[in-house]
Amino acid sequence: MEKPNIVLVMADDMGYWAMGCAGNREIRTPNLDQLAAEGMYFPDFFCTSPVCSPARASVLCGRMPSAHGVQDWIARGHISYGEVAPGLKEKHGDPDASWEYAWSRQQLKDDSAIRYMEGFRTYTDILAEHGYVCGLAGKWHLGDAGHPQNGFTYWQPIAMGGDNYFYPVVLQGEKFDMLRNTYITNYITGKAFKFLRNRDNGKPFYLSVHYTAPHSPWERSQHPAEFYDLYRDCPFTGTPNVPPHKWGAGYSQEDRRNRIQGYYAAVTAMDSDIGKLVGYLKEEGLWEDTVFIFTADNGMSMGHHGIFGKGNGTFPMNLYDTAVKVPMIVSCPGRIPAGSVARGLYSHYDILPTIAGLMGEAPEEGLPGRSFQEIFQGRVPDGRDAVVVYDEYGPARMIRTREYKYIHRYPYGENEFYDLEADPGEEVNLAESKDPAVQERIAALKNRMEQWFVRYSDPDRDGVRQAVCGSGQIGLVGSAGKGRKAFLGLGE
Numbered sequence: 452m453e454k455p456n457i458v459l460v461m462a463d464d465m466g467y468w469a470m471g472c473a474g475n476r477e478i479r480t481p482n483l484d485q486l487a488a489e490g491m492y493f494p495d496f497f498c499t500s501p502v503c504s505p506a507r508a509s510v511l512c513g514r515m516p517s518a519h520g521v522q523d524w525i526a527r528g529h530i531s532y533g534e535v536a537p538g539l540k541e542k543h544g545d546p547d548a549s550w551e552y553a554w555s556r557q558q559l560k561d562d563s564a565i566r567y568m569e570g571f572r573t574y575t576d577i578l579a580e581h582g583y584v585c586g587l588a589g590k591w592h593l594g595d596a597g598h599p600q601n602g603f604t605y606w607q608p609i610a611m612g613g614d615n616y617f618y619p620v621v622l623q624g625e626k627f628d629m630l631r632n633t634y635i636t637n638y639i640t641g642k643a644f645k646f647l648r649n650r651d652n653g654k655p656f657y658l659s660v661h662y663t664a665p666h667s668p669w670e671r672s673q674h675p676a677e678f679y680d681l682y683r684d685c686p687f688t689g690t691p692n693v694p695p696h697k698w699g700a701g702y703s704q705e706d707r708r709n710r711i712q713g714y715y716a717a718v719t720a721m722d723s724d725i726g727k728l729v730g731y732l733k734e735e736g737l738w739e740d741t742v743f744i745f746t747a748d749n750g751m752s753m754g755h756h757g758i759f760g761k762g763n764g765t766f767p768m769n770l771y772d773t774a775v776k777v778p779m780i781v782s783c784p785g786r787i788p789a790g791s792v793a794r795g796l797y798s799h800y801d802i803l804p805t806i807a808g809l810m811g812e813a814p815e816e817g818l819p820g821r822s823f824q825e826i827f828q829g830r831v832p833d834g835r836d837a838v839v840v841y842d843e844y845g846p847a848r849m850i851r852t853r854e855y856k857y858i859h860r861y862p863y864g865e866n867e868f869y870d871l872e873a874d875p876g877e878e879v880n881l882a883e884s885k886d887p888a889v890q891e892r893i894a895a896l897k898n899r900m901e902q903w904f905v906r907y908s909d910p911d912r913d914g915v916r917q918a919v920c921g922s923g924q925i926g927l928v929g930s931a932g933k934g935r936k937a938f939l940g941l942g943e
Contacts, residue, residue, distance in 0.1 A: 501762025526923025669713020795834015
């Protein structure tokens with residue numbers, strides 16, 4: 452096929468279940484549902500790590516966190532003092548500052564901004580090499596947010612990984628500044644429109660639209676009333692109402708309702724803006740020549756298994772499907788059969804080889820992913836027979852086939868094994884079963900998983916050997932870090 456334009460929309464902390472097309476009859480996502488009806492829906496698409504920064508790095512470079520070295524959310528290295536608008540530091544240093552300043556207070560340090568993707572060939576680098584103009588609007592969260600990199604020339608990021616919805620800190624010229632009374636979802640969409648309207652018509656384009664939605668906060672004050680009030684009378688029976696998980700925090704029924712209401716509002720507000728983007732592409736005659744991808748960085752539990760949060764909603768981190776499965780829809784009119792469903796297993800690390808394949812390139816040797824570009828020839832791919840998820844909060848590693856899931860926590864457990872055909876909700880952990888057949892299956896899966904990491908990990912960047920505790924990454928790992936501290940410890 453001729454070089455298509457590519458738009459990739461990435462949500463933040465969005466569960467695979469949080470769409471009407473995924474079977475949720477309470478949440479309102481008419482535009483995502485329409486995308487699925489016009490394109491291909493992937494019901495079993497997985498992240499590489501249930502934490503934002505590691506997952507986003509893996510999407511870009513096609514490697515596991517144990518190979519690229521981003522193993523936690525980035526707590527420092529977003530921006531340097533010299534990039535902050537005058538007076539903003541002082542505002543953030545106010546001891547009476549409210550929640551909206553917390554991210555910036557934590558991250559405005561004297562350390563220089565770090566480029567965590569430097570040295571890795573990303574799919575945006577590949578696209579730029581093939582003549583694409585690449586743009587970013589929204590969340591970056593992979594270090595240095597002040598300067599374009601990895602093939603991007605249009606660069607409109609938010610400063611950090613998350614933010615108050617109405618007081619975002621964003622790049623304004625060559626400085627970061629705080630906007631007031633600006634809903635961040637609309638802001639990101641506006642920057643996406645600016646790229647589309649000012650594009651070079653003689654070149655194909657790639658556009659990343661990286662929303663912070665539906666990441667917390669979820670309070671009423673954080674979202675427009677027109678979306679929040681849509682769910683005022685919703686019974687919220689589509690998400691489980693069960694006691695808190697043994698590894699998680701407690702919550703009341705009022706807490707449960709308020710969190711879900713805010714989460715649903717954030718999703719629907721984002722869906723509305725996605726509809727505006729699609730509408731513009733259609734009005735401008737670009738839709739027929741555009742591959743439109745919707746996904747999320749990681750999954751999310753909103754009461755599922757008694758958890759409110761993603762993988763790090765519990766400690767040790769959980770690897771339930773609600774944490775590691777993400778939405779995935781690909782639309783390309785005239786090439787992808789409308790309403791098609793890819794029933795196999797797929798992962799974020801398959802995105803780079805797919806995009807490279809569109810450019811006529813074979814993926815770099817030693818990468819775990821494989822292309823599913825046959826979808827653009829009107830075929831439904833078979834998918835893979837197993838996916839692997841990596842998490843160094845513990846640490847834990849997971850292998851999942853269509854029939855089984857095994858989670859191994861180093862060094863002490865608790866390990867988990869689920870028969871997904873008999874127990875699709877992952878309610879009965881069979882890891883300690885005395886059944887020899889079960890233990891034989893576990894041993895086979897564990898061996899397969901460990902061999903997989905031998906093949907696709909970089910021992911120097913392997914988080915099993917790093918002190919990852921979930922408090923944030925502040926530097927490069929292994930030899931790249933030159934002996935400096937890579938992670939915050941508990942209590943810091």
